[in-house]
Amino acid sequence: MTNGFIHNFMRSSSEIITVSKRATKAAGYSWGVAEEVGKNIDILELIGIAGIENLKSYLRDIQKKTPIGPNAIELQNKIDNECLCPILTGVCLIDDFKKVELLKEINFFNVSYPLLMIPFISKLSFLIGKRVSINIDEHVFRFNLDKYMFSESDVDSLVIEKGKNIKVSTFENDDSFTQEVWDELYALSTDTFVEENEKLKSTAAGAGLEDND
Amino acid sequence: MHKQIKHRDPHDVMTLKRLGSFHQTKLSFLRSFLREFKSWTFKCDLFDLNKQGFGTAVYSVNQDSRTYSLICFANELNDSERSDRVIATKWDAAFVLHDGIPTEKDIQRLKLNVPKQEVGRCSYKELTLSRANKSLRIFNHVVERLSNGVQPDLSLIKKVGYLYRTTAVYGSGKFGLADRYRIKDRKEINGPFRLEMMLVYLVRQFTFDQVNHIAKKNNPKLAVKLDQSIARKLGIGNSTGLGMAPFIINHPSLLHQWIFAKEDALRQIREINKVKESDLNIFKECLQLSKNMISTWKTDSEYQIKKIRELSNDIIKFESEYLSICAADREYLWNHLYKWIDKHLSFEGIEFIISLMMEPYDSIVNPLISKMSSNEDLYFNIPAYKKVSELKNIISTGYRNIIKIDFSKNKQNEKFWFISKNKEEPRLANRFDDEGSELEQPLAIARDIKALYFRLLEVPEDQILSEFLRNNSDLRHVVRRCFIAEKLPYSEIQDNSIGSNLMPIDMLRLKLSFFGAQKFDPRSDKWLRICMYQGAPLMNEISQTNDKWIYS
Numbered sequence: 001m002t003n004g005f006i007h008n009f010m011r012s013s014s015e016i017i018t019v020s021k022r023a024t025k026a027a028g029y030s031w032g033v034a035e036e037v038g039k040n041i042d043i044l045e046l047i048g049i050a051g052i053e054n055l056k057s058y059l060r061d062i063q064k065k066t067p068i069g070p071n072a073i074e075l076q077n078k079i080d081n082e083c084l085c086p087i088l089t090g091v092c093l094i095d096d097f098k099k100v101e102l103l104k105e106i107n108f109f110n111v112s113y114p115l116l117m118i119p120f121i122s123k124l125s126f127l128i129g130k131r132v133s134i135n136i137d138e139h140v141f142r143f144n145l146d147k148y149m150f151s152e153s154d155v156d157s158l159v160i161e162k163g164k165n166i167k168v169s170t171f172e173n174d175d176s177f178t179q180e181v182w183d184e185l186y187a188l189s190t191d192t193f194v195e196e197n198e199k200l201k202s203t204a205a206g207a208g209l210e211d212n213d
Numbered sequence: 214m215h216k217q218i219k220h221r222d223p224h225d226v227m228t229l230k231r232l233g234s235f236h237q238t239k240l241s242f243l244r245s246f247l248r249e250f251k252s253w254t255f256k257c258d259l260f261d262l263n264k265q266g267f268g269t270a271v272y273s274v275n276q277d278s279r280t281y282s283l284i285c286f287a288n289e290l291n292d293s294e295r296s297d298r299v300i301a302t303k304w305d306a307a308f309v310l311h312d313g314i315p316t317e318k319d320i321q322r323l324k325l326n327v328p329k330q331e332v333g334r335c336s337y338k339e340l341t342l343s344r345a346n347k348s349l350r351i352f353n354h355v356v357e358r359l360s361n362g363v364q365p366d367l368s369l370i371k372k373v374g375y376l377y378r379t380t381a382v383y384g385s386g387k388f389g390l391a392d393r394y395r396i397k398d399r400k401e402i403n404g405p406f407r408l409e410m411m412l413v414y415l416v417r418q419f420t421f422d423q424v425n426h427i428a429k430k431n432n433p434k435l436a437v438k439l440d441q442s443i444a445r446k447l448g449i450g451n452s453t454g455l456g457m458a459p460f461i462i463n464h465p466s467l468l469h470q471w472i473f474a475k476e477d478a479l480r481q482i483r484e485i486n487k488v489k490e491s492d493l494n495i496f497k498e499c500l501q502l503s504k505n506m507i508s509t510w511k512t513d514s515e516y517q518i519k520k521i522r523e524l525s526n527d528i529i530k531f532e533s534e535y536l537s538i539c540a541a542d543r544e545y546l547w548n549h550l551y552k553w554i555d556k557h558l559s560f561e562g563i564e565f566i567i568s569l570m571m572e573p574y575d576s577i578v579n580p581l582i583s584k585m586s587s588n589e590d591l592y593f594n595i596p597a598y599k600k601v602s603e604l605k606n607i608i609s610t611g612y613r614n615i616i617k618i619d620f621s622k623n624k625q626n627e628k629f630w631f632i633s634k635n636k637e638e639p640r641l642a643n644r645f646d647d648e649g650s651e652l653e654q655p656l657a658i659a660r661d662i663k664a665l666y667f668r669l670l671e672v673p674e675d676q677i678l679s680e681f682l683r684n685n686s687d688l689r690h691v692v693r694r695c696f697i698a699e700k701l702p703y704s705e706i707q708d709n710s711i712g713s714n715l716m717p718i719d720m721l722r723l724k725l726s727f728f729g730a731q732k733f734d735p736r737s738d739k740w741l742r743i744c745m746y747q748g749a750p751l752m753n754e755i756s757q758t759n760d761k762w763i764y765s
Contacts, residue, residue: 009334009335009336009337009389010337010389011389012337012386012387012389012390012391012392013386013392013394014385014386014387014392015386015387015388015389022632029686030686030687030688030689030690031655031687031689031690032682032686032687032688032689032690032691032692032693033686033689035593035689035690035693039590039593069683071683072680072683091682092679092683094594094597095595095597095678095679095682095683096597096679097597097598098598123594127594
């Protein structure tokens with residue numbers, strides 16, 4: 001609603017979720033899937049990706065078409081002469097997250113508006129409990145649980161009509177640093193400790209020196 | 214050995230007939246709001262009304278560095294334009310609760326938008342939005358009497374109960390208002406609808422100040438102020454339509470938190486071994502006081518008249534057949550009492566007595582208040598790695614009455630819920646007579662659960678749900694609900710929301726009882742009027758509030 005006075009005020013999450021959900025249902029998806037999309041678009045907008053714009057464009061593009069998702073998650077996912085639906089693909093990823101974890105690296109070819117998959121990847125990372133990345137052609141997004149997103153791309157107002165090569169990868173929970181680096185940081189942290197003399201050894205601990213059980 | 218009482222069975226509690234008989238309790242949001250904010254400072258910061266009472270006023274609620282401000286816009290309205298229906302576009306007054314102290318610029322911005330309500334825009338700095346119409350009959354009477362130096366007619370005051378009726382109170386991100394996540398961690402907002410309750414309470418004060426102001430302007434020499442003891446008898450009316458009904462279906466985890474708080478309070482009270490005489494006396498005192506509320510509960514609704522009659526009869530029966538002869542020193546008196554009312558009284562009477570049983574027990578009730586909110590995201594994910602057999606088990610136990618409903622019969626399918634394009638509000642229509650059922654909202658939960666159950670019967674027990682969902686996407690919304698209900702047993706109404714005998718006002722009453730509303734007055738099967746804060750302390754006496762004001 002523009003009234004010339006406060007038209008720049010942002011839409012609330014509640015408005016974004018409700019309108020996205022209804023629009024998705026109106027485009028032919030089930031209510032249950034539309035519920036997922038409503039929350040996803042809010043997440044995209046909160047992290048600064050153009051969720052509303054991507055969803056609006058995608059729903060407009062699929063008018064009079066039946067969106068197609070994968071029948072099951074495989075290592076390579078492709079539909080001849082058609083683009084995969086980012087929403088149904090995303091739903092498939094979170095519903096089949098155990099299989100995704102086993103496969104470790106999955107490829108999708110020709111996905112419409114692939115940025116709409118991003119919140120599903122965030123949720124996937126949370127469900128698996130591991131870091132997950134998604135490569136959308138030259139753009140890379142990494143998630144650690146659903147808490148953190150890193151992108152090498154300038155994502156503001158980015159709209160991607162079609163992703164040719166999409167790769168979803170899961171990573172083991174390994175440290176990103178060496179033992180030496182950790183030891184060095186740990187040594188620094190011990191500077192907050194107090195060296196105990198004999199008196200402190202006998203009086204400062206709860207059980208003192210008399211607990212010989 | 215300490216007696217262990219179980220919570221009441223959700224299949225018994227969550228029927229619409231019982232939920233539609235709920236009463237306010239000590240857990241109710243307007244009562245917990247007053248308890249939480251009684252140490253805060255309430256004051257009027259601006260009162261810029263003309264002779265007719267039109268203009269702007271600002272009220273604030275402050276403690277330490279936190280301030281909430283109600284901004285009131287009172288407008289001139291032709292009698293022909295006044296309507297309580299949601300399709301109205303003008304109201305006698307419009308209100309917004311602002312987070313902090315509004316600047317002059319804020320007030321000017323809000324003046325252009327708040328009176329327009331749904332077609333205006335608010336910002337994240339605003340928390341709740343509302344509008345209200347005068348009850349002309351009583352408003353004019355009060356102004357006229359005060360202008361002439363006399364107090365209004367008490368019998369009329371008691372009969373109507375309010376000067377203004379709100380026709381909607383919006384919050385949680387509607388029309389640009391702040392989303393709940395922005396404020397949910399504030400200590401004082403530890404119960405649901407706190408800020409909606411604050412808005413209504415401040416609006417009530419505005420209505421008193423407005424009549425006093427107009428009377429004074431009408432007749433500066435003779436006018437008197439509305440007596441505080443009379444003002445206290447006035448609350449704020451509210452007209453509520455179908456908008457509230459989908460809320461309790463669309464927020465299953467929140468509904469569970471509300472009902473569970475009540476059920477857990479009841480369980481704890483029934484587990485008390487020795488009931489103190491002083492606690493029993495509080496119960497008896499509230500019972501006596503509440504008779505006044507019942508005797509002044511007026512309605513033209515046959516449906517409600519019958520329920521009030523049942524309640525009155527139940528109370529007479531309870532007093533004569535139980536209370537007058539019960540041994541006060543009996544072990545587990547409350548449990549014994551509960552079993553008696555459960556056997557002998559109607560739902561109206563049972564739920565009313567349960568409400569009174571909570572009155573002596575701040576120590577049980579107060580810790581439950583902060584648990585009446587819900588983080589719905591925690592329950593959103595579907596564990597699609599589970600097997601079909603597990604989901605089938607959840608349905609056959611958690612929805613055992615619902616799967617007995619025969620939805621092949623037209624009477625069980627008669628209604629459908631839709632959203633009006635004109636006003637974006639929920640509506641209910643007849644599937645067989647009206648158009649639009651192809652755009653039905655996902656509120657026919659019982660029907661869809663039954664459909665899910667049938668489909669599950671057709672697939673292998675060990676099929677993984679992710680595969681089932683791929684082939685049955687149309688039922689994804691109820692699969693999600695089943696897993697919520699598995700964890701939160703009071704999250705689901707165990708009834709048919711589209712049958713021919715549905716009384717939507719039962720759903721409204723459920724929600725309004727948790728608000729703390731009284732004197733439910735159905736105007737049809739789809740909307741009702743209520744009164745809030747009748748008997749509540751005034752703004753200048755809130756610090757001395759006694760929680761039993763609700764019975765005064």
